[in-house]
Amino acid sequence: MSSTQTAVQLGHRFADALPELSVPWQADEAPEPRLLALDEALAAQLGLDPAWLRTPSGLGFLTGTQVPDGARPVAQGYAGHQFGNYSPRLGDGRALLLGELGDWPATTDLHLKGSGRTPWSRGGDGLAVVGPMLREFVVSTAMHALGIPTTRSLAVVGTGRTVQRETGQPGAVLARTAASHLRVGSFQLVRATDDTDLLRRLLDHAVARHAPAAADAEVPALALYEHVVAAQAQLVAQWMLVGFVHGVMNTDNMTISGETIDYGPCAFLDAHDADTVFSSIDSGGRYRYGNQPLAAQWNLARLAEALLPLVHPDVDTAIGQAVAVLETFLPRYEAAWTAGMRAKLGLGEDADPALVTDLQALLDANHPDHTGFFRALGTAARGDAEPARQLVLDLAGFDAWAARWLAAHPDADAMDRVNPVYVPRNHVVEAALAAATDGDLGPVHELVEVLRAPYDERPGLERFSTPGPAGTYVTYCGT
DSSP states (O other): OOOOOOOOOOBOHHHHHOGGGEEEOOOOOOSSOEEEEEOHHHHHHTTOOHHHHTSHHHHHHHHTSSOOTTOOOEEEOOOEEETTEEESOOOOSSEEEEEEESSTTSOEEEEEESBOOOTTOTTSOOBOBHHHHHHHHHHHHHHHHTTOOBOEEEEEEEEEEEEESSSEEEEEEEEEEESOOOBHHHHHHHHTTTOHHHHHHHHHHHHHHHOGGGGGSSSHHHHHHHHHHHHHHHHHHHHHHHTEEOSOOOGGGOBSSOOBOOOTTOEEOSBOOTTOOOBTTOTTOTTOGGGHHHHHHHHHHHHHHHHHHHHOSSHHHHHHHHHHHHTTHHHHHHHHHHHHHHHHTTOOTTSOHHHHHHHHHHHHHHOOBHHHHHHHHHHHHTTOOHHHHTTOSOHHHHHHHHHHHHHTOOOHHHHHTTSOSOOOOHHHHHHHHHHHHTTOOHHHHHHHHHHTSTTOOOTTOGGGTSOOOSSOOOBOOOO
């Protein structure tokens, strides 16, 4: 396979506009780079030749060890509230922004994880290992296929380095893309400096990239804030509809773009339970499945605090205006979630709202498999309710609800277009990652191909749609 790659141009608008928020840096060497996973379609969209990315120079590009002429890789700085506690100095402790692809302002960040220590590393080694990097590749690929805004995984490259964790593990670098890596924590870092000029420059950069119409608003900061509130309300509703539990909704992991970022301890529900927590470090359940909307609202309040100096010179007036926008979050979320639930039930906008609320009560009481139950409702809409019935204990309650629902003539084909058959089942993901760590990439590649078409049921793939064994599944902020 020959390469036709022309010279790659990596912009550095962020580094130029906001030098106070980054440090020029270089990636560590990768002694024996080996391509483990590549999203060829994404590469093509970015103007990158997949054949070239497989060459030594392409692998150097993907690991940050051979950057194009004119590139200015930087480690970005940001602050953040982690599980409610403020950390004034976080930043890219094991990551680099290589630069921006495309024409301003519609640029795409190219970013590395696991590329080595930076000035933000604190006590970490700045490295990453194969399992967690492939995990992000798998889950972000699935999220994109589900239609949920997300950072994208371009490639995972093994470095040939042994990284010490509990044991020695094979090292890897993830190359990912995003509309930007601006976070709530980016604004928090700047707000703490009391540098209003820098805060305004950060605002201008964010507006240009994510909400250009806000530039012409009476109060651009408030217009950007409203844009972020709306985007996050939609995003979290989409998480809830597919049973996604992020696990680490700190303010440094909430993007201004409205994309999902950081897949460290995430997981998908098997049994539907609002109190589900997967992350080993979320001992208080702050980021449990059912609390994700309130956690997002809390984060957005922190963004409002950071933006106040640009909202109005009078603090009380600024607070009042920001709070008025913040108070739209839950209604926006509820509207997005309710519309999504109607779609999952094959119902139109004029459907009885009680069909949604009563089903939610059934789910909360019976804890059926989240993904399997909604997919089985499509079968029920075609006349066979037994697969769905088998997933609940309260058969009388289900039958009474189903009779009302079927009387509304749900559209089964429309349901199948929004209720996936395949999501990243936790036990399947873990088995694939364990095999990859041992050198067998086959299960990961097969899983990724299944997840690229989550709504298309295919014979012989039942193991990818079957819930895992009963018991507590625990995730870790893998590095």
